[in-house]
Amino acid sequence: MLELRSVDAGYGSFQALFGVNLEVKAGEAVGVIGPNGAGKTTLMRVISGLIRPARGSIKMEGVDVLTTPAHRIVSLGIAHVPENRRLFPQLSVDDNLKMGAFMKEARHKYAERLEIVFELFPRLKERRYQMAGTMSGGEQQMCAIGRALMSDPKLLLLDEPSAGLAPVVVQQVFELVKRIRASGLTVLIVEQNVQQVLRVVDRAYLIEAGSIRASGSSAEMLASDTVKEAYLGV
Amino acid sequence: MQAFLDIFDIYLLEAVINGILLGGVLALLALGLNLIFGVIDVTWICYAELVMIGMYAMYFMVQYYGVSYFIAAPFTILLVALLGAALHYLVIAPLLTAPPINQLLATGGVLFVLQSFATVAFGIDFRNLGIRLPVLAFGDMNFSYARLLSFIAALVGMVAVYLFMTRTFTGTAIRAISQDRQIMALMGVDTKRIYIITSALGGALAGLAACLLVLQYDVHPFVGLSFGPITFLICVLGGLGNFIGGFIASFVFAEIISLGGLFSDLEWGYVLAFAFFIVMMFIRPAGLLARRR
Numbered sequence: 001m002l003e004l005r006s007v008d009a010g011y012g013s014f015q016a017l018f019g020v021n022l023e024v025k026a027g028e029a030v031g032v033i034g035p036n037g038a039g040k041t042t043l044m045r046v047i048s049g050l051i052r053p054a055r056g057s058i059k060m061e062g063v064d065v066l067t068t069p070a071h072r073i074v075s076l077g078i079a080h081v082p083e084n085r086r087l088f089p090q091l092s093v094d095d096n097l098k099m100g101a102f103m104k105e106a107r108h109k110y111a112e113r114l115e116i117v118f119e120l121f122p123r124l125k126e127r128r129y130q131m132a133g134t135m136s137g138g139e140q141q142m143c144a145i146g147r148a149l150m151s152d153p154k155l156l157l158l159d160e161p162s163a164g165l166a167p168v169v170v171q172q173v174f175e176l177v178k179r180i181r182a183s184g185l186t187v188l189i190v191e192q193n194v195q196q197v198l199r200v201v202d203r204a205y206l207i208e209a210g211s212i213r214a215s216g217s218s219a220e221m222l223a224s225d226t227v228k229e230a231y232l233g234v
Numbered sequence: 235m236q237a238f239l240d241i242f243d244i245y246l247l248e249a250v251i252n253g254i255l256l257g258g259v260l261a262l263l264a265l266g267l268n269l270i271f272g273v274i275d276v277t278w279i280c281y282a283e284l285v286m287i288g289m290y291a292m293y294f295m296v297q298y299y300g301v302s303y304f305i306a307a308p309f310t311i312l313l314v315a316l317l318g319a320a321l322h323y324l325v326i327a328p329l330l331t332a333p334p335i336n337q338l339l340a341t342g343g344v345l346f347v348l349q350s351f352a353t354v355a356f357g358i359d360f361r362n363l364g365i366r367l368p369v370l371a372f373g374d375m376n377f378s379y380a381r382l383l384s385f386i387a388a389l390v391g392m393v394a395v396y397l398f399m400t401r402t403f404t405g406t407a408i409r410a411i412s413q414d415r416q417i418m419a420l421m422g423v424d425t426k427r428i429y430i431i432t433s434a435l436g437g438a439l440a441g442l443a444a445c446l447l448v449l450q451y452d453v454h455p456f457v458g459l460s461f462g463p464i465t466f467l468i469c470v471l472g473g474l475g476n477f478i479g480g481f482i483a484s485f486v487f488a489e490i491i492s493l494g495g496l497f498s499d500l501e502w503g504y505v506l507a508f509a510f511f512i513v514m515m516f517i518r519p520a521g522l523l524a525r526r527r
């Protein structure tokens with residue numbers, strides 16, 4: 001479904017990604033793990049068009065993402081839940097969800113999608129007229145994921161969904177990811193919470209200093225010495 | 235009713251009501267300017283000059299070509315909306331990332347260009363529509379129909395903008411964009427398109443204001459100076475970019491002008507309004523309702 005080939009990317013003269021190859025197949029849940037500053041967020045931004053790579057190719061279902069204008073990439077079926085949620089704090093939950101369905105293809109499905117999102121997150125329905133910025137961190141994360149789901153995506157990009165949340169809420173977020181993927185959605189998730197994320201994904205990539213260092217099934221990653229030593233503290 | 239009017243000073247009441255009527259049109263102008271500032275983060279110094287062009291459009295259509303007022307009005311609104319979009323496309327868009335001072339200088343330059351253009355093209359004569367609307371007598375108080383009509387049309391215009399901003403996808407995007415510009419692309423929003431639409435909407439509000447002001451004021455190339463500065467004061471007092479603050483400040487200023495004019499000459503009303511503004515800037519520098527970020 002999604003294919004990255006030797007992608008180099010960065011900010012100005014600072015290079016954050018070096019020759020990244022990555023593939024996500026339809027129906028898979030894939031994790032990207034690695035330390036702070038390894039380039040995980042840059043990877044997500046490159047896929048959704050927030051920044052453009054210096055070299056390499058990115059294809060979504062055969063369509064060249066790099067020649068697609070940034071605001072049309074969501075129409076290819078890629079929905080990005082950005083780091084730190086990035087809700088519109090002074091808009092209501094309803095309006096935030098409405099923004100998720102902004103593109104033409106999603107507008108006529110708005111009512112239908114809203115029902116699906118409210119079913120997945122009953123809490124959002126209770127809070128629909130509340131300003132998004134006044135909700136708790138967990139509720140805001142639900143709203144951010146709900147907003148992304150409003151576009152009826154094929155591929156959901158989740159950037160650190162557990163960051164800044166209480167442990168109990170982190171559990172709930174990962175439960176949700178499980179449910180979302182059970183509904184048939186393809187998921188690419190970036191996490192520092194290695195142990196937790198390896199329980200919900202099929203495969204994972206380990207990224208360090210902008211390069212892919214290792215990849216394999218969740219079981220392989222959990223068993224791998226590099227991952228164990230560096231991230232699981234075993 | 236008569237008993238109530240006897241107790242109350244009817245001249246005071248008349249001035250208060252006239253203030254409210256004046257506030258409606260000022261609020262319309264403040265809304266347009268706040269919209270542009272809130273969404274695009276630039277100040278159109280030449281905003282009142284767009285109104286001036288619109289007033290000339292009304293004058294020429296109605297007086298010169300004999301078009302009926304109500305047919306000329308939509309054309310004027312459309313014309314000024316296009317002018318607003320063109321202003322963004324030609325002047326603001328290339329300067330979006332420039333320092334604010336350069337944007338101010340550029341729109342300030344447009345102000346002089348528009349004034350000079352009007353002077354050369356139309357001359358410095360004062361012109362008017364030649365429409366004399368009757369005066370409505372209510373008890374011993376007199377209100378001009380032109381003011382009443384303007385007030386109602388301004389309210390209708392503001393309600394229409396409110397509905398557009400809250401009910402449509404595009405309106406929601408206009409409200410969202412100032413809160414997080416970078417992620418708008420993730421929502422599938424083309425920021426450039428939203429900027430053009432917002433500019434056209436700001437222009438349309440100036441066009442509507444032109445249709446209403448032309449009923450009460452003569453047109454001349456410098457007519458923008460009569461309400462440009464006061465609109466800026468209103469926006470600053472209400473907190474730049476704050477729609478509700480601007481709305482309230484419009485009526486505060488209108489009342490000061492109207493009541494000041496009652497106790498002395500009309501010009502003193504303006505002096506009082508400016509003095510009030512200076513005092514308020516010391517007390518609440520960020521505006522009546524400081525913009526929350």
